[in-house]
Amino acid sequence: MSRFIRQLWHFGVEQALSCLFPVIIFAALLLFQLVPIPYVPRYDAMLIVCIAAQWIMLRTKLETWDELKVICVFHLIGLALEIYKVQMGSWTYPQDAYTKIAGVPLYSGFMYASVASYLCQAWRRLDVELRRWPRSYFTIPLGAAIYLNFMTHHFWWDLRWVLTVLLFIVFLRTVVTFRVKDARYGMPLTLSYLLIGFFIYVAENIGTFLGAWRYPNQEASWNLVSLGKLSSWFLLVIVSFIIVAQLKHVKKGLEEPAGPAKGTTGAAIEK
Structure with a gap:
């Protein structure tokens, strides 16, 4: 039992360190709600905090240049989705700001980037490996279809449940393994998707409570985000996982010395 507690404690510490950037974002949201900065709109202050946090994490080596590149990609992808969703009336950013584009504050992209930050940090800290990762010609179109469905469902069929069935088929054999001190553990990859999605849903409720953004049904007063959002997250x-995994797969391929071709069936994508 004592070993189990030690392992659980170490796992919790590594997870907490991996969540550093999301924690900074939520702490800043709470701080600026309680203590407004004179003459500086809240959303603009959040952008300054996010940029400063990334700079400090990079300088202190809590984050690597490769991880920062991934975070920047997610910022752009998230910002594009936010602009589209706000224009479609899915949610709003009711407060004024100088750094708004089409009604969306620039800091909002960092909320998506914080998911990438967590994935990259956890991948490195826990020595994550993916066993039996599907071929790219399955994962890349699936990831693109999921992202596009977030936009197209406003004027076409919502294919989320079709895509959910497909992803369970595509990732049926895929296992994610991670190291806690001297032991390695594993779980089905789809289970890890569900667990991470649940905690993001919890974070979303905290974010809307702190006024980071508002859904239409929260305009009059705050209430819990619909459970239906769990499927979206x-x-x-x-x-997010597909993008990070593919980038790591590409990087690993570039770093390997040229030589005889190796089989990839059952291989792990390592950090």
Whole structure:
């Protein structure tokens, strides 16, 4: 039992360190709600905090240049989705700001980037490996279809449940393993998607409570985000995971010395 507690404690510490950037974002949201900065709109202050946090994490080596590149990619992808969703009336950013584009504050992209930050940090800290990762010609189109469905469902069929069935088929054999001190553990990859998606849903409720953004049904007073959003976060985590995994796969291929071709069946994508 004592070994189990030690392992659980170490796992919790590594997870907490991996969540550093998301924690900074939520702490800043709470701080600026309680203590407004004179003459500086809240959303603009959040952008300054996010940029400063990334700079400090990079300088202190809590984050690597490769991880920062991934975070920047997610910022752009998230910002594009935010602009589209706000224009479609899915949610709003009711407060004024100088750094708004089409009604969306620039800091909002960092909320998506914080998911990438967590994935990259946890991948490195826990020595994550993916066993039996599907071929790219399955994962890349699936990830693109999930992302596009977030936009197209406003004027076409919502294919989220079709895509959910497909992803369970595509990732049926895939296992994620991670190291806690001297032991390695594993779980089905789809289970990890569900767990991460659930915690993002919890974070979303905290974010809307702190006024980071508002859904239409929260304009009059705050209430819990619809449980239906769990499926959205589940799918978004998959897109995030696919992007990070593919980038790591590409990097690993570039770093390997040229030589005889190796079989890839059952191989792990390592950090």
